[in-house]
Amino acid sequence: MTDDVATRTPPTRTERLDELPFTRRHGRLLVGSGLGWALDALDVGLLSFVIAQLAVVWSSDKGALAFVASAGFAGMAIGAAVGGSLSDRLGRKTVFALTLLVYGLATGVSALSWSVGALLVLRFVVGLGLGAELPVASTLVSEFSPRRIRGRVVVLLEAFWAVGSIAAALVGWLVVPTSDDGWRWALLIGALPALYAVFVRLRMPESVRFLESRGRHDEAERTVRLFEQAAGVPVPSPAPGASPAATGAAAPAPAAAPALAPAPAPASAATDAPDATRSPDAPRASVGSLLGGGLRRRTVAIWLVWFATNFSYYGAFVWLPTLLVEAGFPLVKSFEYTVLITLAQLPGYAASAWLVERWGRRGTLATFLLGSAVAATAFGVGAVSGSAAQIVVSGMFLSFFNLGAWGALYAVTPELYPTRLRGTGAGWAAGVGRIASIAAPLTVPPLLVLGGTPVLFAVFGGVFVVAAAAALALPELRGTRLAE
Numbered sequence: 001m002t003d004d005v006a007t008r009t010p011p012t013r014t015e016r017l018d019e020l021p022f023t024r025r026h027g028r029l030l031v032g033s034g035l036g037w038a039l040d041a042l043d044v045g046l047l048s049f050v051i052a053q054l055a056v057v058w059s060s061d062k063g064a065l066a067f068v069a070s071a072g073f074a075g076m077a078i079g080a081a082v083g084g085s086l087s088d089r090l091g092r093k094t095v096f097a098l099t100l101l102v103y104g105l106a107t108g109v110s111a112l113s114w115s116v117g118a119l120l121v122l123r124f125v126v127g128l129g130l131g132a133e134l135p136v137a138s139t140l141v142s143e144f145s146p147r148r149i150r151g152r153v154v155v156l157l158e159a160f161w162a163v164g165s166i167a168a169a170l171v172g173w174l175v176v177p178t179s180d181d182g183w184r185w186a187l188l189i190g191a192l193p194a195l196y197a198v199f200v201r202l203r204m205p206e207s208v209r210f211l212e213s214r215g216r217h218d219e220a221e222r223t224v225r226l227f228e229q230a231a232g233v234p235v236p237s238p239a240p241g242a243s244p245a246a247t248g249a250a251a252p253a254p255a256a257a258p259a260l261a262p263a264p265a266p267a268s269a270a271t272d273a274p275d276a277t278r279s280p281d282a283p284r285a286s287v288g289s290l291l292g293g294g295l296r297r298r299t300v301a302i303w304l305v306w307f308a309t310n311f312s313y314y315g316a317f318v319w320l321p322t323l324l325v326e327a328g329f330p331l332v333k334s335f336e337y338t339v340l341i342t343l344a345q346l347p348g349y350a351a352s353a354w355l356v357e358r359w360g361r362r363g364t365l366a367t368f369l370l371g372s373a374v375a376a377t378a379f380g381v382g383a384v385s386g387s388a389a390q391i392v393v394s395g396m397f398l399s400f401f402n403l404g405a406w407g408a409l410y411a412v413t414p415e416l417y418p419t420r421l422r423g424t425g426a427g428w429a430a431g432v433g434r435i436a437s438i439a440a441p442l443t444v445p446p447l448l449v450l451g452g453t454p455v456l457f458a459v460f461g462g463v464f465v466v467a468a469a470a471a472l473a474l475p476e477l478r479g480t481r482l483a484e
Contacts, residue, residue, distance in 0.1 A: 013208055013224045018147035025230040029144055030153060032204050033137040034160030035196065036100050040130055041161040043107055043190045045168025045317075045342075047072065047123075049176045049335065050183040052321040054116075057180045064116050069318050069441035071120040075127020077434030083132020084139075084427010088420060092140035092207045096133060100196060103129025108191030111184040131434055135413070135426035142414040143207045143422070144227075151356035151478060154414070155349060155407035162345035162403060169339040172321070177335065209419040290417070290425055298416050299425070301473040306433030308467035309369070309409060312376065312460040313402055315440030320395070323453060327383050327391070337392055344396035348404035356411050360478040365408035366471040371401030373464035380457030405467075415477045 011019075020026075051065045079099065087095040103126045110122035138154055145153040171189055176182040211220035228234075290299045320341070324334030348368075355364040375398035382390035417425035447456040 013212065013220055016224055017144065017208060017227060020146055020227055020231045020233065022146055022149060022153070023227065023230040025227050026144065026146070026153070029204065030141060030157060033096070033141050034157050034163075036096065036133060037137055037157060037160040038164035038167065039100070039104070039190075039192055039196060040133055041164025042168045042171070042192075043103065043126065043130060043164075044072075045165045046171060046186050046190050048318050048321050048338075049168070049172030049186060051318070052325060052334070053176050053180075053183045055322060057183075058116065066441045066445060068116060068120050068123055069314075070438045072123035072127040072130070073314065073434050073437035073441070075124040075129075076131030077127075077431045077438060079128040079131030079133075079431075080135055080427050080434055081431035082128075082427070084135045084423045084425070084430070086132075087136045087139060087423035087427070088210075091210055092136055092143070092423065093204050094206075096136045096140065096204070099129040099133040099136065101129070103127070103133070104191050104196070107187055111187035111191070127434075131430065132427070134410075135430045136423060138410045139414045139423050139426050140204075140207055142411075143209050143419075144205070149357060150415070151361055151408075151411040152353045154411040155353035155356055158403075158407040158410045159346065159349035159353065161406065162342070162349055165342045165345055166339070169335070169342040173335040173339050209422075213419055289421055290428060295417070295421075295425075298474060299429075301470050302413055302416060302429050303432040304470035305365070305369075305409060305467050305474075306413075306429045307436040308463045308470065309402075309405060309436075310433035311436035311440045312372065312463045312467075313406070314437040315444055316376065316379075316398065316402075316457070316460055318441050319444050323383065324391070327453070329388070337388070337395070340392050341395035341399050344399040345403040348400035348402070349407050351400075352404035352407035356408050357478065360476045361408055361412040361415070362471055362474050362476045365405055365412065365474075366468045368401045368405035368408060369464050369468035369471060372398060372405055373461040373468070375401055376457045376461040376464060380454040380461075383453035383457070402464075412474060412477065416474070 047069060051069065055065060083095055083099055106122055106125040106129065110119060110126060113119035113122060138157060141157045142150060142154050171186050175186050175189070178185075205223050205226070206219065208220045208223050211217070211223070289295070321334050321338050324337055327334075329337065352364055352368060355367075359367070375394055378394035379391065379398055382394045413426050413429050414422050443459075444456060447459060
């Protein structure tokens with residue numbers, strides 16, 4: 001019995017993290033990342049109100065304003081791919097803070113725009129920071145979350161998008177209509193992330209899995225111990241992979257055995273083996289790695305889901321206030337309806353957060369995408385009838401299902417890849433999705449000319465169905481450990 005205890009393989013750091021309960025330290029990480037996420041949503045949401053006012057104040061046509069929206073999404077496509085790759089090289093926290101600073105400052109400067117062309121260029125820079133932040137934040141939170149509720153925690157992170165969207169709707173409703181320069185004041189409010197970036201950089205922990213992959217074992221051990229202390233879990237003695245002096249913990253009693261290095265995992269657990277022995281000089285992650293070996297099928301499927309979901313979401317919501325104005329509602333009233341529609345995002349996220357751990361990621365994602373398809377079709381019909389009640393109710397269902405789908409999508413994406421590819425995989429998936437978000441605003445004006453709002457939202461509904469089909473091709477990873 002004594003020999004069995006002595007030879008038992010100690011848990012790895014990532015296994016120790018996986019089995020912890022949710023603590024206040026987890027909560028601080030979630031809120032810290034979530035506030036950055038909410039500020040991102042604030043920036044994206046404000047754009048729809050800015051476009052609606054500029055169409056009146058600057059007498060700009062829809063085609064020119066569509067390019068303003070698409071320029072931001074072009075920056076997001078590049079930022080997502082580059083930011084994800086950088087997070088695998090420089091660290092999740094570092095890239096997270098840098099991206100917040102870039103897009104926050106660029107948003108503030110864009111408030112000084114004097115023409116559509118100037119606004120277009122600045123929105124591209126905003127997009128570079130905005131696109132990089134989202135996949136990096138979801139990767140960081142996913143890597144710290146307890147295994148049994150990891151999906152739920154990531155959906156709750158995504159729910160901060162609803163907080164930012166509601167804030168954008170309120171700013172758009174209360175600030176933008178106050179004067180012809182209301183859109184400028186709205187963009188200045190969107191510059192708040194520049195201040196928040198300083199707090200993020202100083203207070204948030206770096207991913208333990210990233211630290212181990214770079215050979216920074218002492219830092220990884222200190223971080224794990226902080227989370228264990230928050231949970232009231234006794235610190236292992238001896239602790240795997242680090243001496244007490246290196247970690248800053250109290251030394252064990254003299255009779256205790258010396259600190260042990262992590263033992264190799266059994267061959268049967270190769271996919272869960274720690275990446276602690278990976279050299280900092282190991283081959284870098286690349287997009288080619290995402291399409292090689294056993295990852296090709298899941299990569300293609302997740303890229304298709306991201307592409308289709310982005311196309312329908314941004315095509316609909318960027319133009320929503322403008323479409324309501326064209327349906328015959330005054331500018332202020334259209335902004336008021338947008339606020340009501342946006343409020344439905346919160347229960348959508350709540351339902352998704354519960355279901356991803358009950359139904360699983362794949363079933364939840366596909367169900368919410370199909371619900372989005374039905375709601376989009378109903379919204380198009382309501383716009384023709386001119387019924388305010390039908391427009392608002394169908395719009396609220398579209399918000400409910402669409403944003404619930406986003407929550408499940410962000411939960412499943414980081415789980416698809418091992419640690420050395422996780423940031424790259426999440427970043428490229430988001431980057432491919434941003435290609436659709438570039439195209440979506442540009443397709444709205446010609447589709448409106450072709451068949452009006454019903455045809456436009458029927459197209460969005462069909463694209464949601466394609467996304468649902470692709471979601472069913474993903475593996476179900478509920479309750480599994482993140483691959484190392």
